[in-house]
Structures are given as C-alpha cells and as structure tokens.
Amino acid sequence: MEILMILVIGVLFTVATYMILTKSLLRVILGVVILSHGAHLLLLTMAGLNQGSPPLLGEDAASYADPLPQALILTAIVIGFGITAFMLVLAYQTYKVHKTDNFDELRGTEDD
C-alpha cells in the first residue's frame, strides 16, 4: 500500500511542479494546492498506513494509528487553506488592476 501511495505522491509532486512553473497566475495557485495535497499525503504515508484503529481512545483498540502526523497535517491543511484564499484574492485584485494574469506582463520595469 505504501509503495502505491508513494507513486501517487510522485505524480502529485510532478504535476504540481509543472503547474507552478507556468506563467498563468491561476495555474500557479492550482499547482500550490496540488503540492500541499502531495505533502500531506507524504506525511501520512511515512508514518505507516493502516496500522491500528483511528486515534480515538473511545475505540478501545490494542493499537492506534500514529496521531502526531495527523495533527501536523491538520495544521497544514488549515494554513494551506488560508494561503490559497489569500492568493486567490490577490490574483483577483492583480487582474482587476493590470488586466492580465500573465507573469511576463506583470513584471515591473527597471525604474520601478
């Protein structure tokens, strides 16, 4: 299972990188979103998959899945959400002011 997941993660990272390297603002934002998905999944996979029951003490299980990576990922999801939201609004305003979302056209001039 881990091997399969790792391959999926590899695909996520590859596509995310490709999107980030493009010129369109919207694509870059999508790339960042995919990249964070990849990172979350990587964290979870590294802790080992399908070991024990969910980390809820009420389950009364013999062993629990590692709760620490889950806590980390939870934080990361929320922060990632904040960043995505901010970037989206920034993109929106940028486009409203400059009428383009192409990075090459957004570059400042020498004396800026």
Place this chain on the structure above:
Amino acid sequence: MSTLHFVALIPFIAAIFIPLVYHKFRHIHTGWFILPIPLVLFVYLISYLPTSDAPMATVKNSVPWVPSLDIHYTVFLDGLSLLFALLITGIGTLVVLYSIYYIANKKDEPLNNFYVYLLMFMGAMLGVVLSDNLIVIYVFWEVTSLSSSLLIGYWFHKEKSRYGAQKSLLITVTGGFAMLSGFTLLYVMTGTFSISEIIALGDVIVASPLFIPAMILILLGAFTKSAQFPFHIWLPDAMEAPTPVSAYLHSATMVKAGIYLVARLTPVFGGQAEWFWIITSFGLFTLLWGSISAVRQKDLKGILAFSTVSQLGLIMSLLGLGSAAFHYDVVDGQSVYTVAILAAVFHLVNHATFKGSLFMIVGIIDHETGTRDIRKLGGLMSIMPITFTISLIGIASMAGLPPFNGFLSKEMFFTGALNSTTIDVFNVQTLGFIFPIVAWVASVFTFVYCMIMLFRTFTGKHQPEKLEKEAHEAPMGLLISPIVLGSLVVVFGFFPNLLAYTIINPAMQAILPGLLEPGEQFYVNIYHWHGLNPELFMTMGVIFFGAFIFLNARKWQETAFYLKERDPLNTIYDNGLVGLIKGSTAVNDVQMTGRLRDYFSFMFVFLILIMGYMLWKTNAIAIDLANTAHISPYMYLISLSLVIATLAVPFVAKRISAIILVGVIGFLIALLFAVFRAPDLALTQLLVETVIVVLFLLVFYHLPELKKESFKPAFRISNFLISIGVGLVVTLTALSAHAFSHENPISPISDYFVENAYALAGGQNIVNVILVDFRGLDTLLEVLVLGIVGLGVVVLIKYKATKGEDI
C-alpha cells in the same frame, strides 16, 4: 579586571559620551575634552617603564570573554607592548592638541564624528598591542581598519576621500581576514589562541605541515596593514584624511600594527628560512619602491606617504634580517644579528618622532598657504621661520644626517644589511650581497626626496599669486606639537641612550626571547662615532649621490618618470574593482531575472541536486516491497482516479474544468484520509475543499480564460524535466525512507500522546488533544495567522487602486 584592561577600554567608553558633550558644550572645541584621555593613559603607562633597580616585568592578566571558544580578554604587557602603547598615547596626546587648532570649531564641521572615530581608533590600537589573545587582537585590528577608513572619509563630500576610504578598507580588511585564517591555523596546530602559550609551543608549529600556510596568511594581514609592496597603494590615497589623522594613524601608529604583529610573532616563526626571506625581501623592495615613488610626488603629503611606505619597508626588512639571530649565540648581550632588531626598534621610535612632526608641518603649510603642491610653494623660509626650523630638523633626521636620531638608526640599518652578507644559514650566501646594495640605493632616493621637500618648500622664489591665502607663520597652538616632536628628534639624537635600557632593551627581549641567559640584558649602546667604517662611507656616498641627483633635477623632471606620479599598481586595483562590480552585476543579472518562473526553477533544481546528491552519496536508495500494508482492491480504483485527475489538470483548456479537477483531487484526498484511519483529517479536508472550490468559482468569474502557455520549446522541455526530476526525487526519497524505517525501527514519540491524552488532558480524540492542549500555543498562533489572512483578504477585496498605484 585589572587597571590595564581599562587602558584599551577607556577611549571606547569616552567615545560614547562625545556626542553628548559636543552638543552640550557647542562653543568649546570638543578636542579639549579628549585631550586628557591619552595624556592620562600615557602618564599611567610610563609607570611601567623599568628603572635601574627594577627590571621590566611582564604583566599578564586574564578575563574570560568567551571561555568555551578559548577567547579571553588577556592583557599582556612586555617591552614591545609598552613601546607601542607609549607611542599610541604619547603621539595621540600631541595629535589631539594639534587637531584642536587644525580643525576649526565651525558650524558645519562634525567634530563629534571626528573625535568618536579617533577615540575608537586609539582604544582599538591599544587593544591590539595589549592583548595576548589572537581573536581579541583580530577584533581590535579590524576596528582600527574601520576607524581608519572612517577618518579617511571624514570629509566625505570629497570624491577622493570616499575613494581613499573605500580603498583602505578593502585592502586592510582583506588582509585582516587572511590573518584571521592564519590565526585559526595556529589554533589548529597548538590548541590555544594565547600568544604566550603559542610561543612556548614553537616546536609544534615548525614541525606542522600548516606552518607555511599559517605564516603566509598572517603575513598578508601584516603586509596590508603596514603598507608593504604591493599592498601599499592604499596609503597614498589615505592622505585625503585630515592631517592630524595622517600624522597619527598613517605614519606613527596604525601602519605600524603590521610591524608589531611581525615583531610579536618573531619568536614563533623567526629562525625559519621562509620567514627570513619573505619579510626581508618584501621589506627591502618596499623600501626601494617607496623611496623611488616619493621622488615623483608633487604633493607634500604624497611625498610623506610614500616616504612612510618606504620607512615601513625598512623596519620590516630589519625585523626579517634580525630573525636570523635565533641561529647564533649571543655573546655579551649581542650578536651581529641582534643589531638589526635593535635598529628596527630604535627606528620605529625615531620614525614616529620625525615623521609625526613632518606631517604636522605639512598640515601647517597647507593650513597657512592653502596648498601642498611643491610647484606652487617656495621661499617660505623667511615667512615661516619656526616651521622651517622644525622641518629642517625632521627632514635632516629622515635623510639620515648627523646629529639627529635618524642618522643613528640609518647607520644601524646599514650595519644590519652589511652583517647579513655574513649570514651562513638560509642560503643567504647566494643573494645576501644584494641587501646592502638595495639599502644604499633606497637611501640615496630618500635623500633626494628629503632635499626636494626642504628646498622646494622653503627656498627659491615665493609665489604669492599661486597661493590661495597670504602665507604667514602658524599660531602657537599648531606649533606646540611639532615643536615637541622636533625636540625629541634632537634629544634622541644626542642622548640615544635615554631610550636604550628603558624601552629598547625590554622590547628586544620581547622580540627575541630565549637568547639571553636569565638576568642578562641585550647590549644596547648607541653612539654617533664608530670610526671610519663602511657604514660611514655609505652615508657619505648617499649624501654625494643624492645631492648630485637633486642638483640635476631639471633634467629628469622632464621625463615621464616624474610627470606620471601615480603608482602603476593602482591600475590593477582600479580595474580589479571595476571588474568585480561588472562581474557581480553579470551574476546578478543571470540570477535576479524578476521572473517568478526562474526563481521557482532555481529552487526546484537546487532541491533536485541536493536531495539527489545526498541519496547517491549516502547510497540510500532502497525499495522495500515486503513490509507494506495490504492493498484493498478499491484502493487501486481511488489511486487510479487520483492519478488521472492529477495528470489531466495541466491539459485542460477551460478554467472551470481545471478548478473542478483540482476539487476532485481534494475530495479524493479526503477519501484517502478516511481510509487511512484519519477521521479528523477527512472531515477538515472535506470542509476546506468545499470552501476552496467555492472561492475558486467566485474568483474565476473575474479571472481571464486560461491561455495556452506560450513558452519557447526550450523552456517547455526544461519545465518538463524539472517537474519529472522533482517527482522522481520525492518518490525515491519517500521509498528509501520507507525502507529505511523498516530496517531501523525507531519508536515514535507519539506513544506519549496516546498514553497521556486522557490522563492529562481528559480528551478521547488524541489528534484534537494534541492540537488544542499539548501543542495549544501552536494552534493559537495558527488561529492568529488565519486572522491575519482574513484581514488581508477583506482589505484586498475592498481595495480600490487609484491611478498610478500598484498592489
């Protein structure tokens, strides 16, 4: 902390109060408040001089500074330190007095800056000569470079001042950095930064393979500071500093820091052929180069600058020649080679007196006539009689004429150079005969520039129309300091033995330890008449040929040699500087393109390289197929959909499809979380994903349609390769980490949370307990981040750009 510790610190402490005093007592010249500081220190240091019944005792007193790194503020006072400390405070007193009359207390004259820099320098220089710890010396050393540069640039509105300040800083700090490396190598060899302990471990250093590198690095520091060829080019440009500074830093004290370092480390490195050859040859060449260059100058300060370069070379070469003394037995407190060290120490003092007075005199001439150009000056003898008298004494001493102190040390220098021909170690036999010849030729040129200085300024026709001011004798205040120094030239000339056993002998013992039996002293007896010996004939030759060249000045002053006065080595420096700036601009242009894509590419490529290299280097790549969890059939379906959705994202042409595809990826991830026993994650992911998709859809309405990427093929391929590389490296790292964790099981730290979640926090959901209890502060800050983001979003949406404004 002993009182001695404060000797170096008092000027720094005083410097803090200067700006306050300056503004509070605006009508009093700030210099008057400074004057007592060097004076008191000088008088205090005098008390350490040996008397007839109490020989010089070395003082060592340590205060830990950074003990874990073996850095201690250890004061160490022996003859050599005392000699320098007395020079620094003594000349310092005179220079401060002189500066009070030299720099007028005008409205736009930032006197507070001047005196803060000057005190900084004084403290740092005292720190250099009074410290035993190499790192402390280095720190103080760099502060002298810094304050010197600040003082050169004191009149910063002048282009030349800024040029000179930058040049001196670049050259001396580069040297200082080399020196620090050398000190570090010494530490590697001996395990200590203390000079006195390093001296005791001399054998270890000589035997070490790091001996030569350490020596060369340290000498780089000493040579740049003491303006030895080819690093001397900063000193003539340093003459843009106010003249009191030139007299103090750039002739009497700071430029002798390199001399001090060489003398201080002679017990460590001296006695080795490399040390002997490097120092002697660089010193002699500097002597020659400086004296020849001085002849070409038209600016009085320029002459003095190159003269200083040349005299520093002389002292340096004497220290080199004298290092041979370690190979010979000392009989009756002297050997033929200790004479060179004696001459070095004696000339150090003499140079400080006559050159200090000459700088002050040149300052006076500049001050009273408005120029220092010898082509405009002339006939000042009758107008400025006192100035002329002091000049005559100083110049005669510099030229090496009896009965002044310069004559005595020059004679000893000749003796040292002649003795070197009899040295039978270090292969000196082969080239040793050159030393006296170079010394003699350089002395001839020294004589010539001395004549030029004296006669072009004070004799000949007075040309009032070329001067900016009407020339007249200087006020008494300006004359006091040069008169004191000029008197010392005469006093030391007639009674050189005043210095002999009080300061020269202790200094020699510090430079050449271990040569004397306990209780013995170096034989220091300096006198004028040695009989008709070769040295006397050499001096007579110098006078004869020097006068000949000077009298034929009209002939050679037409040639390019005289007309081009700038040192040819400056071209290398200037072009080097331009090249450096061009080079860094070129590098910068490649790196800072202003394109987000390029910056991301750098990061990704670096990630690939560093992770790939480490994987390869540590041979970590491993795949472990055995220890994996079981795969349920539906997992293949989920994974496949995820992969297809992901791969499709770059190819879709419509915004809405891209957003929906990314939404699909998000929801599939949430599904995976649920499968992988992470209910909280699944829940959060679902919520967040929903909100994000809504947000995207809201914003996308305002965003333009996705265009086909208009990359050049090369970019397209490189983007593709970088993406594949990142994916591959991440996959390999993850696979290897997975295999590694099974080969080397490490028990996770999360057991603690599992065991204590209920007991300590009363919660059953361990993930929640970690977030809100165990790591509660982190979560609080996370909430803060979200709050800031929320504010940012609101502000951005409400923001209305006015014309010409940007986001």
